[in-house]
Amino acid sequence: MELAHDYLELATPAGETIKVLRKSHPQARRLRLTVTPGGARVTYPEGTHPAQVFAFLRKHGEWLERKLDELSLGSAPPPLKPGAATVMPLRGETTRLSWRDGAYPQIEQIDDRLVLTLPRPHGKSTLPAARALLRSFLEAQIRRDVSRWLARYCPELGRAPTAVKLRPLKSLWGSLDTRDRVTLDLALALAPPAALRYVVVHELCHLRIRSHSPRFWALVEKLMPDWREQRDWLRLNGQALKAELNRLIQA
Structure with missing residues (x-):
């Protein structure tokens, strides 16, 4: 395994190479390995010795291979099927989605997995009910974050949206009417x-400047200096995320 710019290269027993993005984080308390449709990433506290990162990856090499296989990077994920566990991205990390029987439909997040509870027997209504639960869960995740960011940025901008709507979009990530x-x-x-x-931030800045002029991008950068990194991440991983959403709540 060797360091290549911001990536670590992990050799597998089969002779293949897995590239793992490395990233330190000032608030990280431990080493963490995650897999998303965009690939694998290891995050670690600032000041961690490279040898510790290397050892951590070697220790979790088999887990990493298995997760990459489960996620089927570069190919269509398996259809959502009642009772069949699967993996899905959630908030940028890989989450296991499992099922269990119960009297009432519900969805719970337990550690690093989501658990769908649905009554038996599974029939025609089971999958639509599961998709509805997933949709409401994902909406709640976004609204929790958005409410915090509105409280942070709207006073600074002197503007606020009249409403925030959530729905699947074919090509865009957001819009302002x-x-x-x-x-x-x-x-x-x-x-x-x-x-x-x-x-x-992008859409809130449009409350002040409707165009994508240099003045608009300067405002975006003032509020979020690393906006280019996030835009590039979405360009790289966007289609995979939209396909995952379709698999989970629409297909």
Whole structure:
């Protein structure tokens, strides 16, 4: 395994190489390995010795291979099927989605997995009920973050949207209409929170400047200096996220 710019290269027993994005984080308390449709990433506290990162990846090499296989990077994910566990991206990390029987339909987040509870026997209504639960869960994830960012940025901008709507979008990540209503792509619940924040900041800045002029981008940069990194992440991973959302709530 060797360091290549911002990536670590992990050799597998089969002779293949897995590239893992490395990233330190000032608030990280431990090493963490995640897999998303865009690939694998290891985050670690600032000041961690490279040898510790190397050892951590070697220790979790088999897990990493398995997760990449489960996620089927570069190919269509398996259809959502009642009772069949699967993996999905959530807030930029890989989450296991499992099912269990119960008297009432509900969805719970337990550690790093989502659990769908649905009554037996599974019939024609089971899958639509599961999709509805997933949709409401993803909407709640976005609204929780958006409410916090509105409270942060709207006073600074001196503007606020009249409403925030969430729905699947075919190509856009967000939009602002003539009535100052913001629409966000529900697939952003699957992306890292920083990517969602970029889209929110982008649309809020349009409350002040409707065009994509240099003055607009200067305002975006003032509020979010790393906006380019988040925009590029969405460009790279966007289609995979939209496909995942379709698999989970629409297909």
